[in-house]
Amino acid sequence: MLLFKTAGDVLEFSLLQQNQQKSIGFVPTMGALHDGHLALIEASKMSNDLTVCSIFVNPTQFNNPDDFKHYPITIEKDIKALEAAGADMLFYPSVAEIYPAGWQKKHYDLGYLETILEGAFRPGHFQGVCEVVERLLDIVMPANLYMGQKDFQQCMVIKRLLSITGKDQSVKLHIIPTYRETDGLAMSSRNMRLNDAHRQLAVEISKALETVKQGYGKHPGGELTAAAKKHLEQKGFGVDYVEIASAEELLPVTGTKEKAVVLAAASLGSVRLIDNLLLN
Ligand code: PAF
Numbered sequence: 001m002l003l004f005k006t007a008g009d010v011l012e013f014s015l016l017q018q019n020q021q022k023s024i025g026f027v028p029t030m031g032a033l034h035d036g037h038l039a040l041i042e043a044s045k046m047s048n049d050l051t052v053c054s055i056f057v058n059p060t061q062f063n064n065p066d067d068f069k070h071y072p073i074t075i076e077k078d079i080k081a082l083e084a085a086g087a088d089m090l091f092y093p094s095v096a097e098i099y100p101a102g103w104q105k106k107h108y109d110l111g112y113l114e115t116i117l118e119g120a121f122r123p124g125h126f127q128g129v130c131e132v133v134e135r136l137l138d139i140v141m142p143a144n145l146y147m148g149q150k151d152f153q154q155c156m157v158i159k160r161l162l163s164i165t166g167k168d169q170s171v172k173l174h175i176i177p178t179y180r181e182t183d184g185l186a187m188s189s190r191n192m193r194l195n196d197a198h199r200q201l202a203v204e205i206s207k208a209l210e211t212v213k214q215g216y217g218k219h220p221g222g223e224l225t226a227a228a229k230k231h232l233e234q235k236g237f238g239v240d241y242v243e244i245a246s247a248e249e250l251l252p253v254t255g256t257k258e259k260a261v262v263l264a265a266a267s268l269g270s271v272r273l274i275d276n277l278l279l280n
Contacts, residue, residue, distance in 0.1 A: 022049035026142035031055040032072040032189035036179035040146040061128030198268040240265040
């Protein structure tokens with residue numbers, strides 16, 4: 001596997017592949033890789049000539065400085081995992097490489113996506129995500145982009161980013177289902193920060209979502225989400241939200257025939273976790 005640290009080297013590599021009509025599949029990550037990330041690599045490998053992964057803990061998307069400070073970094077292990085998974089290239093840039101001196105911040109018009117759910121609880125987060133993803137796409141120039149369904153709202157934001165920047169003409173977004181631990185906990189790099197007791201408790205999030213799913217269509221959605229929230233709070237979680245929304249747009253659902261998703265964000269100590277389940 002090639003390892004590049006500069007945007008210039010990656011750009012040269014990408015242009016060469018483009019000239020040779022080779023398709024690039026791209027998996028952007030912040031490292032601390034787990035099987036969910038490796039499933040994205042696998043999906044990319046199945047449909048592209050080359051698979052590129054980036055590892056960059058993007059400072060501009062952290063609304064909570066403590067979360068940034070404690071974000072797990074396991075680069076040596078990550079490199080081995082990417083090699084074993086058959087990635088062709090890793091882009092592992094510094095902050096100065098992504099945001100060089102004189103870097104001009106843009107504002108992305110994300111509409112209501114920025115004021116609901118994660119947008120409401122993490123002000124500025126999605127602007128930072130768009131900033132780094134646009135920059136990475138300009139450098140890597142992939143034909144296909146792979147992201148995990150666990151970050152459901154992020155996937156919608158990226159769809160919007162591709163559309164407002166016109167990149168939807170050259171890049172196709174593929175959303176890969178959430179990978180779960182054997183007890184049902186959604187895989188996340190932040191799980192590494194849970195202590196043993198919190199790790200055991202963390203599974204309650206997916207259980208609560210599953211209970212909402214079982215009741216969906218039989219009981220009012222508001223009652224199901226209120227019960228799930230109460231259950232998590234009683235277990236000791238700080239709950240930001242448990243909400244049902246339309247799976248296409250994350251807007252209020254108009255009937256049980258509409259495709260819907262239940263989404264939750266809850267914290268154990270200083271570790272904030274998110275998860276979601278499609279309901280129908
Ligand atoms: O989902 C993530 O890991 C990050 O938000 C991403 C897409 C790599 C941008 O930093």
